Amino acid sequence: MTDSERRQLLHDLLQKQENGGLKPRDRYEIPPQDMPEQDPVVRAGNVNEVATGYTETHARIEALRCLGCKNAPCVNGCPVRIRIRDFVVEIAEGRYEQALSIIKENSLLPAVCGRVCPQENQCQLTCTVGKRFKDPTRAVSIGRLERFVADRDGRSESVPAVAAETGKKVAIVGSGPGGIVAAADTRRAGHEVTLFEAFHKPGGVMVYGIPEFRLPKAIVQNEIDTLAKMGVKIVCNFIVGKTRTVQQLLEEDGFDAAYIGVGAGLPNFMGIEGESLVGVYSANEYLTRANLMKAYGYGSCADTPIARSKAVAVVGGGNVAMDAARTALRLGAEKVYLVYRRTEKEMPARIEEVHHAKQEGIEFHILQSPKRILGDQNSQVTGVECLKYELGEPDDSGRRRPVAIEGSEFTIDLDTVIIAIGNKPNPLISQTMPELEITKWGTIVVNEETMATSVPGVFAGGDIVSGAATVILAMGQGRIAAAGINEYLAKKDK
Amino acid sequence: MSHRIVSKKQLSEDVFTAKVEAPLVAQARRPGQFVIISLNNEYAERIPLTIAGVDLREGTISLIWQRVGKTTAELSDLQPGDEIANVAGPLGNPTELEKFGTVVCVGGGIGLAPLLPIAEALKAIGNRIISIIGARNKELLILEEEFARTSDELIITTDDGSEPLAELCQAEPKPDKVFAIGPAIMMKFCCDVTRQFDVPTEVSLNTIMIDGTGMCGGCRIEFDGKAKFVCVDGPEFDGHKVNFDLMMKRLSAYKSAEQKEHERYKDHRCKVSEIKEKE
Ligand SMILES: Cc1cc2nc3c(=O)[nH]c(=O)nc-3n(C[C@H](O)[C@H](O)[C@H](O)COP(=O)(O)OP(=O)(O)OC[C@H]3O[C@@H](n4cnc5c(N)ncnc54)[C@H](O)[C@@H]3O)c2cc1C
Ligand SMILES: Cc1cc2nc3c(=O)[nH]c(=O)nc-3n(C[C@H](O)[C@H](O)[C@H](O)COP(=O)(O)OP(=O)(O)OC[C@H]3O[C@@H](n4cnc5c(N)ncnc54)[C@H](O)[C@@H]3O)c2cc1C
Ligand code: SF4
Ligand code: FES
Numbered sequence: 001m002t003d004s005e006r007r008q009l010l011h012d013l014l015q016k017q018e019n020g021g022l023k024p025r026d027r028y029e030i031p032p033q034d035m036p037e038q039d040p041v042v043r044a045g046n047v048n049e050v051a052t053g054y055t056e057t058h059a060r061i062e063a064l065r066c067l068g069c070k071n072a073p074c075v076n077g078c079p080v081r082i083r084i085r086d087f088v089v090e091i092a093e094g095r096y097e098q099a100l101s102i103i104k105e106n107s108l109l110p111a112v113c114g115r116v117c118p119q120e121n122q123c124q125l126t127c128t129v130g131k132r133f134k135d136p137t138r139a140v141s142i143g144r145l146e147r148f149v150a151d152r153d154g155r156s157e158s159v160p161a162v163a164a165e166t167g168k169k170v171a172i173v174g175s176g177p178g179g180i181v182a183a184a185d186t187r188r189a190g191h192e193v194t195l196f197e198a199f200h201k202p203g204g205v206m207v208y209g210i211p212e213f214r215l216p217k218a219i220v221q222n223e224i225d226t227l228a229k230m231g232v233k234i235v236c237n238f239i240v241g242k243t244r245t246v247q248q249l250l251e252e253d254g255f256d257a258a259y260i261g262v263g264a265g266l267p268n269f270m271g272i273e274g275e276s277l278v279g280v281y282s283a284n285e286y287l288t289r290a291n292l293m294k295a296y297g298y299g300s301c302a303d304t305p306i307a308r309s310k311a312v313a314v315v316g317g318g319n320v321a322m323d324a325a326r327t328a329l330r331l332g333a334e335k336v337y338l339v340y341r342r343t344e345k346e347m348p349a350r351i352e353e354v355h356h357a358k359q360e361g362i363e364f365h366i367l368q369s370p371k372r373i374l375g376d377q378n379s380q381v382t383g384v385e386c387l388k389y390e391l392g393e394p395d396d397s398g399r400r401r402p403v404a405i406e407g408s409e410f411t412i413d414l415d416t417v418i419i420a421i422g423n424k425p426n427p428l429i430s431q432t433m434p435e436l437e438i439t440k441w442g443t444i445v446v447n448e449e450t451m452a453t454s455v456p457g458v459f460a461g462g463d464i465v466s467g468a469a470t471v472i473l474a475m476g477q478g479r480i481a482a483a484g485i486n487e488y489l490a491k492k493d494k
Numbered sequence: 495m496s497h498r499i500v501s502k503k504q505l506s507e508d509v510f511t512a513k514v515e516a517p518l519v520a521q522a523r524r525p526g527q528f529v530i531i532s533l534n535n536e537y538a539e540r541i542p543l544t545i546a547g548v549d550l551r552e553g554t555i556s557l558i559w560q561r562v563g564k565t566t567a568e569l570s571d572l573q574p575g576d577e578i579a580n581v582a583g584p585l586g587n588p589t590e591l592e593k594f595g596t597v598v599c600v601g602g603g604i605g606l607a608p609l610l611p612i613a614e615a616l617k618a619i620g621n622r623i624i625s626i627i628g629a630r631n632k633e634l635l636i637l638e639e640e641f642a643r644t645s646d647e648l649i650i651t652t653d654d655g656s657e658p659l660a661e662l663c664q665a666e667p668k669p670d671k672v673f674a675i676g677p678a679i680m681m682k683f684c685c686d687v688t689r690q691f692d693v694p695t696e697v698s699l700n701t702i703m704i705d706g707t708g709m710c711g712g713c714r715i716e717f718d719g720k721a722k723f724v725c726v727d728g729p730e731f732d733g734h735k736v737n738f739d740l741m742m743k744r745l746s747a748y749k750s751a752e753q754k755e756h757e758r759y760k761d762h763r764c765k766v767s768e769i770k771e772k773e
Contacts, residue, residue: 198582198705198707199705200532200535200540200579200580200582201535236580237580237581237582238518238582239582239583239585239707242522242583242584242585242707243518243519243522243582243583243584244518244522265707265708265709266708266709267709267710267711269711269714269721271721275721276714276715276716276721276737276740276744277740277743278743278744278747279747281711281712282710282711282712284709284710284711285704285710285711285712288704288705288709288710289704293539293540293704294536294537297537298751298755299751299754299755301537302537302539303537303538303539303564303565303755304539304540304704305748305751305752305755307747378743379739379740379743379744380743426707426708426709428707428708428726
């Protein structure tokens with residue numbers, strides 16, 4: 001569809017709506033609006049954002065696909081219960097500011113969530129339009145609409161109002177999405193809030209993990225700037241558990257409550273032969289070098305090096321694996337293989353990322369898994385020996401268990417292997433807090449209504465509680481925890 | 495938080511020491527721990543440096559570093575009053591200090607910097623300290639005076655230290671414990687010696703790091719056949735179980751690229767100083 005055709009379509013739809021309204025049948029017929037994106041060949045050579053976002057015309061047409069269902073099933077699919085139907089209807093009417101304020105009732109970071117939420121497993125999974133087409137990718141594109149109104153707001157100068165100072169001090173540990181929301185909400189209640197971050201830059205996984213081409217750093221920085229304007233003190237290079245312990249913060253430094261949102265940062269390795277060879281990276285290391293440390297600029301501006309690979313295998317099937325594979329491509333790799341031991345259907349990555357990865361030329365090797373990594377006399381990786389798999393009976397997660405096919409070994413020649421098979425919680429804090437109750441996986445045990453931990457005054461949320469999960473879940477828990485903290489501090493008064 | 499350099503000294507051709515403001519790190523630090531520093535927020539590399547000592551009254555930590563590449567060269571060009579943008583720590587596990595009896599401390603090159611606080615602490619709790627300190631040549635030797643003060647016996651060598659170490663191990667009674675810190679190859683040779691005589695040997699490993707908190711795995715080594723992260727499981731390990739050959743390969747993973755970067759920085763520096771001279 002050309003731009004002028006699209007404008008014509010919107011015009012016709014609006015006219016029809018005025019003359020008697022759009023019937024559900026009419027709405028089903030409206031073509032789903034794809035988001036404009038950079039050409040796959042061009043974008044594989046740059047780090048700019050892949051999807052460039054809806055125009056107003058796109059957005060209003062897409063919003064007109066919404067049926068305005070009475071029971072709004074989309075809302076039930078949203079982990080933080082954004083009033084989706086209501087904001088989509090506002091967009092259809094062209095009332096973007098209203099749409100944004102409806103979203104902001106429940107979500108503080110719409111520009112982020114619109115980009116990275118796995119909508120096809122959440123709001124778009126339950127959307128009536130998607131159900132009708134039996135395909136969540138043909139549901140109303142709720143995420144793209146959310147992104148549209150958030151981006152339109154631009155670098156919003158508006159700073160949320162802060163209540164009168166309470167004189168109470170709150171420590172937020174970790175500056176990921178959960179920490180950002182918890183900091184904002186406790187600050188709004190008038191507490192003196194300090195946000196501690198171990199790295200030299202705040203933002204958590206949104207800064208060191210998720211690449212620029214999917215989530216521009218400026219968006220995250222904007223949120224951090226807003227926190228600073230609200231009066232949140234941001235302290236980087238502060239490793240809680242090392243620089244100071246939680247106990248010291250509470251007992252010696254005058255903090256009245258703490259939120260622990262340190263994420264699940266420890267990379268899993270496979271435990272196979274050759275995993276410490278030169279050229280084997282965890283996805284965390286690879287992405288941190290490329291994103292946070294800007295290794296793509298090594299030799300021109302940045303000081304942190306990264307392997308300049310010809311052929312790369314990424315092991316895994318989640319968002320992290322897609323990000324690593326697409327980053328390798330942008331760093332100049334000629335061949336990038338994605339090795340996953342189940343099938344595409346079981347991949348936990350967002351559908352859009354899988355689609356983009358394929359478009360860009362990532363080669364999918366499904367039902368395969370490395371058995372060992374091969375190296376030369378310099379311990380430099382030369383290849384990986386894989387086994388083929390087939391799907392057997394379902395396992396605990398309900399997904400069919402992959403079973404290795406005996407004798408199916410084969411070798412892929414390459415020079416870099418990136419392991420992206422999940423992360424687990426970092427024990428740095430729990431090691432220094434024996435009284436903090438944790439599960440056998442190392443995640444922190446909380447009361448889900450308040451996110452309070454077993455230690456009075458200490459709350460937790462995000463990946464350190466749920467295990468590696470999502471931005472929106474972390475945000476949701478950050479918000480519940482902030483409410484929990486605000487209530488705890490109000491009671492502490494008396 | 496600002497991290498001002500309060501004083502700086504050149505110890506040998508390529509070795510420098512400085513006291514840097516970092517009151518919280520100074521307070522929390524115990525011997526054996528390190529910091530990760532970087533010189534600006536956008537493009538600088540993060541590098542680990544051992545905390546060689548602290549001054550609690552001043553709120554400073556001392557660092558001792560050897561100019562080997564771009565970042566350490568840039569650091570060497572900073573002057574008192576300048577700031578180090580980022581200092582994070584203290585990281586890693588502190589040295590397990592115990593009364594062993596007779597302890598041999600073998601240090602090579604810049605490894606003498608992390609070794610000194612350990613030797614001092616061991617001495618303070620009543621160990622007998624024999625130090626073997628070395629450098630490629632006598633001019634490059636640092637901290638000789640400090641080691642002389644701390645040690646009951648001091649041996650100076652221009653080799654990797656494994657020969658005098660072997661002699662000590664052959665004597666009766668043999669030492670109860672060895673600490674070896676220096677270039678990977680030196681630690682490897684020392685461990686080869688002490689393994690023969692069954693003398694427990696602690697080494698401090700200097701792998702490439704990024705975060706220093708267990709998050710990237712870039713610092714991993716093979717220990718007793720299994721992967722360990724130097725930043726959170728170390729930096730000190732039972733040297734008899736470390737796969738040094740693999741560790742050395744990993745250390746040189748970016749060698750040629752880094753040499754180029756360092757050359758480029760030196761070039762740039764020459765040009766800058768030429769311009770300054772002209773002015
Ligand atoms: C590559 C990648 C891609 C992803 N893609 C998506 C996606 O598309 N959609 C999605 O919904 N989710 C995605 N996720 C998952 C999502 O990013 C996380 O679930 C989310 O960021 C968790 O938020 P959090 O609040 O727990 O904190 P995190 O973002 O995990 O941040 C924790 C912060 O705490 C800091 N910290 C750790 N220890 C300490 C300490 N001791 N003291 C002080 N600070 C500390 C860390 O440095 C970090 O900055 C992705 C994750 C990765 C790694
Ligand atoms: C726990 C720990 C404590 C350390 N303490 C000290 C200290 O107190 N003083 C000190 O001078 N150095 C110390 N190091 C080593 C120091 O971190 C490196 O010398 C530094 O990272 C080099 O950075 P660069 O940019 O100057 O050089 P680069 O350009 O990064 O490297 C230059 C050359 O040095 C080699 N190299 C790179 N990293 C290391 C490394 N970690 N160790 C040895 N060689 C390396 C490379 O192969 C390269 O050829 C420590 C390392 C660790 C892990
Ligand atoms: S379920 Fe879909 S069609 Fe129904 S209100 Fe929600 S977004 Fe609109
Ligand atoms: S430096 Fe990243 S895990 Fe050790």
